[in-house]
Amino acid sequence: MKNETLHSMDDVITMLDSLLRSPEPFWNQFYSDRDKEVPFFANVPDENLVSYFDRNMIQKGKVLELGCGPGRNALYLAKTGCKVDAVDLSEEGIKWAEERAAEQDVSVHFICKSIFDLQAHNQYDFVYDSGCLHHIPPHRRFHYVELVKQALKPNGYFGLTCFAAGELDEKNGSEISDWDVYRGWSLQGGIAYSEKKLRNVFQDFEVIELRKMKEIKQPNEVFGEAFLWTALFRKSL
DSSP states (O other), rough: OOOOOSHHHHHHHHHHHHSSOOHHHHHHHHOOTTSSOOOSSSSBHHHHHHHHHHTTOOOOOOEEESOTTTTTHHHHHHHHHHHEEEEEEEEHHHHHHHHHHHHHHHEEEEEEOOGGGOOOOOEEEEEESSSSSGOOOOOHHHHHHHHHHHHEEEEEEEEEEEEEETSTTTSOBBBBOHHHHHHHOHHHHHHBOOOHHHHHHHHTTEEEEEEEEBBSSSSSSSBBBTTTEEEEEEEOO
């Protein structure tokens, strides 16, 4: 029998991780059916991400994308001239992303591992997350914020899209509290954030822009769904 005695906070984190659904099998299955109707399977970048470059809010540099999936935003970032590292724990997602990159002759360094296994220290000008945060359980959120802080250079930028409370339907996430996750041992499709909660989570960052994503009908050159927040933050010195 394995040792189930808790000796440290790391043991508590490991225990909580084990009591929630393992994410790798779910996301591998999710990305294995490429023909199902999923809005963000469209191979186009987020409208807010494109707008940051169009408005010169972000300049090309070294970029880390968290939870890149099939790589649509990573490919866009590389095409702008950025040097891109893109990470996802799904082998199926990374395989699809690499195929897309090869088809378009675009260079992206794709990494198949948990974001919490990354080692990054003050090396990125921009960190981007499109839909990863709302799948992070509350006990891991602290590690997530610290990862972003450590990865960014001083005055580096962090862009985000995540589920918006009050905007969801039955197909997109849940408006549950952090405690509810552990009452039911489930993220129920993803945690929706209120503006207040989002600002609180990233209280150590300067808010550059925080708004709802624009609704974009497909096919189009950009992706947009109104049930998502978009946010751009800047790391303090």
